[in-house]
Amino acid sequence: MENPDLLAVLVKSLYEKRDILQGELASLPIETPELASEQPEIIEQAREKERQLALITENAIQNYKILWASITPSDRLPCPLCFVFDGEKSPIIPLNAIGNTEPVKCTACKEKFYIHRKK
Numbered sequence: 001m002e003n004p005d006l007l008a009v010l011v012k013s014l015y016e017k018r019d020i021l022q023g024e025l026a027s028l029p030i031e032t033p034e035l036a037s038e039q040p041e042i043i044e045q046a047r048e049k050e051r052q053l054a055l056i057t058e059n060a061i062q063n064y065k066i067l068w069a070s071i072t073p074s075d076r077l078p079c080p081l082c083f084v085f086d087g088e089k090s091p092i093i094p095l096n097a098i099g100n101t102e103p104v105k106c107t108a109c110k111e112k113f114y115i116h117r118k119k
Contacts, residue, residue: 006104007068009115010080010092011061017081018056021049052085060084079106 028046064080067089071077076091083089090108097103100117 005115006077006113007065009113010068011065013111013113014056014061014064014080014084018053021053021056025049025053055084077104079109079111081111082106082108 025046028042028049061084064078064083067078067083076089076093078089079092088108090106092104092106092113095103095105095112102115102117103112104115105112
């Protein structure tokens with residue numbers, strides 16, 4: 001697996017996660033009278049999504065790219081989500097290829113990333 005292809009996929013996943021979090025935050029029914037009993041849980045979900053969203057900055061993405069550039073062949077490749085959200089260098093491992101797709105999975109957060117190969 002070529003590291004430049006994988007890096008591009010992993011960085012793109014951070015931008016996609018940011019978009020997903022923004023959409024999820026916008027759709028949370030905060031302060032809806034009908035859901036008053038669920039408000040503490042919804043508010044906690046919103047806080048976690050806001051925390052994660054605030055961490056996906058251009059600076060954080062640049063720091064991930066810098067980390068990636070410092071990796072040696074003996075190092076494990078780090079998960080972008082664990083790095084940005086928790087400051088961890090959780091390893092991603094390759095999974096069995098599916099056709100022209102080479103998936104990898106984080107050993108900590110279990111997120112999967114898919115690298116599509118050109119024929």
